[in-house]
Amino acid sequence: MGMSAACRQHMRLKQILKSVCFAGEQGSIRVNPSCLISVRFRKPKFLGRAPSKEPSYFAKKHPTEKDVESNTALYRNYNAILKSLVCGFQEDLLRKQQLEATITSNELKWDEEGHHRKCMSYNEAENEKLRTVRMERIQDEITARQKFEQTKVEEKEKEAEILKGELRKQVEKVIEESKDWITLENLEEKITEAIDNPINFNFCVDEKGVIIKRTAQVL
Amino acid sequence: MPRYELALIMRLFGREKKIEALKDTIVYLLNEGHNVRNVKSLGDRGLPYQIKAHGETHFKGSYALLDIDCKIEDMNLLRRYFSNNKNIIRMTQTKYERTYAAEEPCDGMEDVDYAKKLEELKRGKLKNNVKKQSFKI
Numbered sequence: 001m002g003m004s005a006a007c008r009q010h011m012r013l014k015q016i017l018k019s020v021c022f023a024g025e026q027g028s029i030r031v032n033p034s035c036l037i038s039v040r041f042r043k044p045k046f047l048g049r050a051p052s053k054e055p056s057y058f059a060k061k062h063p064t065e066k067d068v069e070s071n072t073a074l075y076r077n078y079n080a081i082l083k084s085l086v087c088g089f090q091e092d093l094l095r096k097q098q099l100e101a102t103i104t105s106n107e108l109k110w111d112e113e114g115h116h117r118k119c120m121s122y123n124e125a126e127n128e129k130l131r132t133v134r135m136e137r138i139q140d141e142i143t144a145r146q147k148f149e150q151t152k153v154e155e156k157e158k159e160a161e162i163l164k165g166e167l168r169k170q171v172e173k174v175i176e177e178s179k180d181w182i183t184l185e186n187l188e189e190k191i192t193e194a195i196d197n198p199i200n201f202n203f204c205v206d207e208k209g210v211i212i213k214r215t216a217q218v219l
Numbered sequence: 220m221p222r223y224e225l226a227l228i229m230r231l232f233g234r235e236k237k238i239e240a241l242k243d244t245i246v247y248l249l250n251e252g253h254n255v256r257n258v259k260s261l262g263d264r265g266l267p268y269q270i271k272a273h274g275e276t277h278f279k280g281s282y283a284l285l286d287i288d289c290k291i292e293d294m295n296l297l298r299r300y301f302s303n304n305k306n307i308i309r310m311t312q313t314k315y316e317r318t319y320a321a322e323e324p325c326d327g328m329e330d331v332d333y334a335k336k337l338e339e340l341k342r343g344k345l346k347n348n349v350k351k352q353s354f355k356i
Contacts (some may be wrong), residue, residue, distance in 0.1 A: 191242060198262035
């Protein structure tokens with residue numbers, strides 16, 4: 001039959017209610033308590049699966065970059081408005097205080113110039129103190145840097161001297177060796193020597209490096 | 220200039236012709252400006268495998284070692300010269316320092332106290348630390 005699931009469910013419920021209830025007065029339903037059984041029917045399928053059953057339902061949603069941007073903008077805007085309001089109230093307060101002060105100043109005669117001079121002298125003294133401290137610090141830094149550079153230069157010089165000595169030794173060694181090198185003059189002697197005395201590496205060696213056995217070179 | 224060792228396999232000659240062939244190569248090296256420190260000959264030998272060079276197959280050859288100082292830039296020229304030289308079958312060059320590198324002094328084997336090791340094994344200290352090795356076949 002062409003009946004939807006929800007409709008079928010409804011029909012079934014109606015049948016059950018007929019068996020349980022009976023019509024009393026007009027527009028009212030009376031329940032026969034002897035027939036009443038506590039039944040919990042299946043949830044209709046059209047409602048679908050509960051969203052809280054999915055694992056992602058309880059996952060924490062962290063704020064994205066866009067959220068952070070929009071929130072910061074909102075926060076700043078709110079703060080600016082709040083500050084402006086506070087400033088407005090503060091102005092009113094100050095105005096009230098000034099009005100009260102004018103009344104008292106006329107009585108006390110406030111020495112503005114003397115107070116200014118006092119403040120300036122205190123300011124200069126503090127500045128000088130700080131200047132001396134800063135200059136000492138800068139000088140210390142300069143001396144430390146100079147020392148560091150000097151030590152670096154000295155180390156480099158030492159290394160260069162050591163290297164120079166090693167190179168000199170190498171050169172002297174090569175100069176001594178060069179006496180036995182081949183030149184155009186002693187060429188024939190060296191070649192004839194080499195060919196007359198061919199070297200043979202066909203031998204086996206003991207643990208201590210002593211030659212045990214030697215086999216002759218055969219063509 | 221780095222120090223190289225050239226190993227030459229030369230065509231099998233008589234004594235006098237062999238001297239001449241070596242002489243030609245050394246004179247060429249000296250004229251080019253390289254240092255030749257030493258010459259050694261390893262005698263005449265059978266080659267480990269037949270080598271084709273200059274349109275001939277060679278089964279025997281005479282070996283020689285040259286100890287030279289040479290510029291790195293001129294090494295290609297030198298290689299070309301040896302490939303074109305008809306007296307020479309094959310040439311290989313190696314760095315002298317690599318072949319004759321001084322070996323590091325060895326202090327010998329370390330003494331192992333096996334009794335102590337066995338006790339540790341019995342206690343199971345080492346057993347847990349040893350990883351199971353898997354060998355691929």
